Amino acid sequence: TEVAPGAVLLPDWLDEQRQRELVAACREWARPPAGMRTVRTPGGGVMSAKVVCLGWHWRPYHFSKTADDGSPVKPFPPELRELARRAIDAYGGAPGDGLEYDMALLNFYDAKAHMGMHQDKEELSKAPVISLSLGDTCVFRFGNTESRSRPYTDLELRSGDLFVFGGPSRLAFHGVPRILSGTAPSSLGLTGRLNLTLRATGLNP
Ligand code: MD3
Ligand code: FE
Numbered sequence: 001t002e003v004a005p006g007a008v009l010l011p012d013w014l015d016e017q018r019q020r021e022l023v024a025a026c027r028e029w030a031r032p033p034a035g036m037r038t039v040r041t042p043g044g045g046v047m048s049a050k051v052v053c054l055g056w057h058w059r060p061y062h063f064s065k066t067a068d069d070g071s072p073v074k075p076f077p078p079e080l081r082e083l084a085r086r087a088i089d090a091y092g093g094a095p096g097d098g099l100e101y102d103m104a105l106l107n108f109y110d111a112k113a114h115m116g117m118h119q120d121k122e123e124l125s126k127a128p129v130i131s132l133s134l135g136d137t138c139v140f141r142f143g144n145t146e147s148r149s150r151p152y153t154d155l156e157l158r159s160g161d162l163f164v165f166g167g168p169s170r171l172a173f174h175g176v177p178r179i180l181s182g183t184a185p186s187s188l189g190l191t192g193r194l195n196l197t198l199r200a201t202g203l204n205p
Helices: 014-029 079-089 169-173
Strands: 002-004 007-010 050-054 057-059 062-064 105-107 115-118 128-137 137-142 153-157 164-167 174-180 193-199
Touching: 002 169, 007 079, 007 174, 014 050, 014 128, 014 193, 050 057, 079 128, 079 164, 079 193, 137 193
Parallel strands: none
Antiparallel strands: 002 007, 007 164, 050 105, 057 062, 105 193, 115 174, 128 164, 128 193, 137 153, 137 174
């Protein structure tokens, strides 16, 4: 379903088996070196969601190849390149779209974590951002391209949902005001929420 121009939500896109495999892989990717970390924002704040990066290391306003602990960033795995291609197919991309994905950003939310309204503008590529939700349901706030305030639409993202943000929606403000604690499918063995985004940085290796 097209939520806004270029923003397509495909509920329940990942079956439970695939969700379990992804959660297991994310746990591995979260291990040090270059594992899960806390992100400090330039304004002196701290993000409440914990972050893991693959392919490129993201800091606010900057991509690099070196993690905060000085280790090289983990590689972008071929399985995620294939997942991106399938997601862009499902979104309705043209043949060949979906081959340029080179980084993943994993956000781990506990019951109290949230994410303020922001735009994702670090990437040089206009390729859509691919979002996969795992674990607890969240309230996702999808706004406009002008400011972080109204008008915006609140919707729930559930475990297994695919959401692709391209076209005019690529630069929309968005955030996660809250996590609905205890709503994760019990078979996942996950407390909290895990969001996996796949991106094309448009940067050279
Ligand atoms: C719309 N993550 O990592 S996913 C982020 O659930 C981020 O962890 C949220 O915002 C999360 O930057 C939201 C949905 C999402 C991701 C990226 C977008 C929506 C987007 C980029 C552009 C427009
Ligand atoms: Fe974002």
